[in-house]
Amino acid sequence: MLAAVRPHSWDLAVFVHVIGAMTLVGGLITAAAAGIVGWRDAAGGLRRFSALTLFGVAFPGWIVMRVGAQWAYAREGWDNVPDKLQPTWLGIGYLTADIGGLVLLIALVLGGIGLRRARSGRGARLLRASTALAAILIAVYVVSVWAMGGKPS
Amino acid sequence: MTYAIAAVGFYDWMLALHLLSAFSVAAALVLYGVLVFSGRRSSASLEHARLLFRIAPVATPLIAAGTVLVLIFGVILAIDSDQFEIWDGWVIAGIVLWGLLGAVGRRTGAYYTEVQELAERDGGAAEQEVIARLRAPAGAVLHFATLVVFVLIVLDMLFKPGA
Numbered sequence: 036m037l038a039a040v041r042p043h044s045w046d047l048a049v050f051v052h053v054i055g056a057m058t059l060v061g062g063l064i065t066a067a068a069a070g071i072v073g074w075r076d077a078a079g080g081l082r083r084f085s086a087l088t089l090f091g092v093a094f095p096g097w098i099v100m101r102v103g104a105q106w107a108y109a110r111e112g113w114d115n116v117p118d119k120l121q122p123t124w125l126g127i128g129y130l131t132a133d134i135g136g137l138v139l140l141i142a143l144v145l146g147g148i149g150l151r152r153a154r155s156g157r158g159a160r161l162l163r164a165s166t167a168l169a170a171i172l173i174a175v176y177v178v179s180v181w182a183m184g185g186k187p188s
Numbered sequence: 189m190t191y192a193i194a195a196v197g198f199y200d201w202m203l204a205l206h207l208l209s210a211f212s213v214a215a216a217l218v219l220y221g222v223l224v225f226s227g228r229r230s231s232a233s234l235e236h237a238r239l240l241f242r243i244a245p246v247a248t249p250l251i252a253a254g255t256v257l258v259l260i261f262g263v264i265l266a267i268d269s270d271q272f273e274i275w276d277g278w279v280i281a282g283i284v285l286w287g288l289l290g291a292v293g294r295r296t297g298a299y300y301t302e303v304q305e306l307a308e309r310d311g312g313a314a315e316q317e318v319i320a321r322l323r324a325p326a327g328a329v330l331h332f333a334t335l336v337v338f339v340l341i342v343l344d345m346l347f348k349p350g351a
Binding site: 049060064069073080081088091092123182185186 | 208226236
């Protein structure tokens with residue numbers, strides 16, 4: 036991750052943001068992979084695995100990513116810059132992080148209900164819906180990672 | 189979006205692709221990490237192990253393409269940048285750690301490939317062996333070492349010691 040040399044006082048906040056984002060994307064890919072591979076399975080082992088990964092990996096990753104983002108935002112002094120003058124990449128980052136967070140929350144709720152119903156052999160549709168949302172979120176966060184690196188002005 | 193893409197220069201495109209490649213490696217490592225963790229649970233069975241090994245191939249193209257591309261785009265960035273050079277200490281450290289990541293990662297991959305081959309065989313003896321190997325610390329330690337090297341690379345790339 037070679038980049039422009041930034042003031043070292045920003046580094047830790049950016050590190051927290053990046054590690055959180057990597058965990059989030061990894062969790063989403065793991066959850067989507069498990070859900071898609073097990074999409075048609077009669078037994079729901081992989082679908083449950085998918086939902087549990089969203090809870091145990093993607094969600095904590097999102098929290099760390101979002102906390103790191105806000106910390107980096109403050110460190111870099113963006114809170115002193117009027118909204119109209121803030122660059123496009125920052126807007127893309129905020130939009131994808133927050134709307135993505137909302138979609139992740141919906142996926143977690145669907146997955147949670149699906150896991151509960153899976154105990155009585157139901158809930159497959161809800162778990163599939165949760166997987167589908169995880170797959171959509173991967174696309175959203177790929178755009179976000181591109182924007183953080185490419186920094187469109 | 190057209191304006192946004194038009195506003196991205198060559199260096200920034202390379203940086204974005206470098207970052208996406210790094211995320212590809214990170215995603216594969218997280219996926220393997222979840223499988224390693226899940227395989228070590230006390231409730232793990234041969235059936236559970238086979239389920240886990242069905243997901244593992246998703247990470248193969250991510251880590252294979254990611255590790256190669258992250259280096260290629262990184263070298264392009266170092267050549268193109270006027271702020272740092274490819275012979276800067278932190279860039280060389282990154283390349284050395286990248287080599288170490290590949291070496292440790294290959295050993296981890298070989299360990300779990302062997303366990304997977306064992307899991308795909310039939311028989312009760314294989315089941316005992318698969319569970320024992322999944323729970324053994326060797327695989328988890330190797331994967332943890334891979335993660336540590338990866339985090340060191342991220343730290344090196346972000347903190348750029350000496351720059």
